Each structure stands twice: as C-alpha cells, then as structure tokens.
Amino acid sequence: MSNHTRSIVRISGLLSIVLLAACSSQPLVTAQEGQLERTTSFPELPADSGRYFIADPLPSGSVVETSAPRRQLVVLDAANTRTIDTLRFFTDANGLPLIEMPIEPVAASDQLRVAIDALGWRVRQVELDESRISIDGSPWLQRRTDQLFPARPQINIYFYSFSNGTQVHMEREGDMPFPVATQRELLQELFAQLQ
Known part of the structure; x- marks a missing residue:
C-alpha cells in the first residue's frame, strides 16, 4: 500500500470519527426539578437566607447552551448623549x-x-x-x-x-x-x- 493511499485511509478514518462524535452527542438538558436548594451542608457556609432565591428556575429537561449568547452593546457617543427631559x-x-x-x-x-x-x-x-x-x-x-x-x-x-x-x-x-x-x-x- 502506497503512502498516498495510507494518507487517504487515515484522513477518512479521522473524518468518520468526527462525524460519529458529532452525530452521537446529546444536547445538555437540566435534570433538577422544583426549586434550587443546597444538597449538602457545611459548617463553613453561612445560613441559607434565601437572598439568592430564584423564583422560576428552568424546568427539568430544558436545553442548556454551552456557549454564552453574543450581545451587541450600545455605546453612547457624542452624537447620542443622554438628555434630561423631566424633573x-x-x-x-x-x-x-x-x-x-x-x-x-x-x-x-x-x-x-x-x-x-x-x-x-x-x-x-x-x-x-x-x-x-x-x-x-x-x-x-x-x-x-x-x-x-x-x-x-x-x-x-x-x-x-x-x-x-x-x-x-x-x-x-x-x-x-x-x-x-x-x-x-x-x-x-x-x-x-x-x-
């Protein structure tokens, strides 16, 4: 088998592995149901005061993205300054x-x-x-x-x-x-x- 043929076989094998991995990957979904709460307790942690209570967490089975969404920031410039319109x-x-x-x-x-x-x-x-x-x-x-x-x-x-x-x-x-x-x-x- 020539070197050229071996290279083609290797490339084909790598492409097959990448394609199989992409097809077999499952989307990330949430698994916890109900309200979010601590599952373990440690004496070093402060008491749970509910300060960071989340009223409506994602329901079980919600798809979660692994990359943060991109936002277009609006920057005020000299042509777009904030004005005081009312008292x-x-x-x-x-x-x-x-x-x-x-x-x-x-x-x-x-x-x-x-x-x-x-x-x-x-x-x-x-x-x-x-x-x-x-x-x-x-x-x-x-x-x-x-x-x-x-x-x-x-x-x-x-x-x-x-x-x-x-x-x-x-x-x-x-x-x-x-x-x-x-x-x-x-x-x-x-x-x-x-x-």
Whole structure:
C-alpha cells in the first residue's frame, strides 16, 4: 500500500470519527426539578437566607447552551448623549439618591432656594461659584463627639451641570457619616416641593 493511499485511509478514518462524535452527542438538558436548594451542608457556609432565591428556575429537561449568547452593546457617543427631559428623582449606579432637573444650574439654584424656604430648612450659606447651598443639618444628624465645642452638622446641597440640565445631590460637611436613608428622605422632600 502506497503512502498516498495510507494518507487517504487515515484522513477518512479521522473524518468518520468526527462525524460519529458529532452525530452521537446529546444536547445538555437540566435534570433538577422544583426549586434550587443546597444538597449538602457545611459548617463553613453561612445560613441559607434565601437572598439568592430564584423564583422560576428552568424546568427539568430544558436545553442548556454551552456557549454564552453574543450581545451587541450600545455605546453612547457624542452624537447620542443622554438628555434630561423631566424633573425626576432616582438612585444612581452607586446607590446614591439624586434629583435631575431639565434646566440649567443657575435656574435650578433659584428653584432649589424657593423649595428650601418652603420646607423651612435653615440656609447657612449659598456659594453659587461652587454650585452649593449649605443648610443646617441639626434636625437630622448628630453633632461630633470628638470635639470640646462641636459645630452644628452642615449639609451641602450641590447642583451641577449634567448634559442639558442639572443634577442635585447632598453631602455632609466634614468626614462624619451621612446615612443614605437620610439623604434619600431629604431629597424626596425636596423633590416633592419642586414638583
């Protein structure tokens, strides 16, 4: 048998094996029925709190793909920027509450000052150059405990330009904590007054 014939036989054999493997492979399917739960318990694992509960798992026998689906991502560019169309209250990607206003910061500062006056919050300082209105935070925040004569807590309301409008957020003056729940409560009151 010549070398050429041997090569053809080898190639034919390999192709046959690949074809048989492709034809005999079964699709992957799920086997577990009902809710997903731990099958074993270890003392090192935290208690099962249901935090990652899946309400509707795949039923038994569902076909599962071995490759992830491809997604076409939409990337915002200079020609496709997000605009502020309406007054809205929302939580950003960091979990912080914000107000968006569809007007420029100078006009927004005027509306904010009117709303702050209507709420009865005590304004301590207005710094338009720094896009900041400072109010007395005593009704909501504790004074410092590491000073002999601690100053009253101060909350800064920042209004800065974003896209075609203004974003408003709060920060506490200094390095003391400012709970997100308190920020959200105050900004919701401010938002209700702006409407």
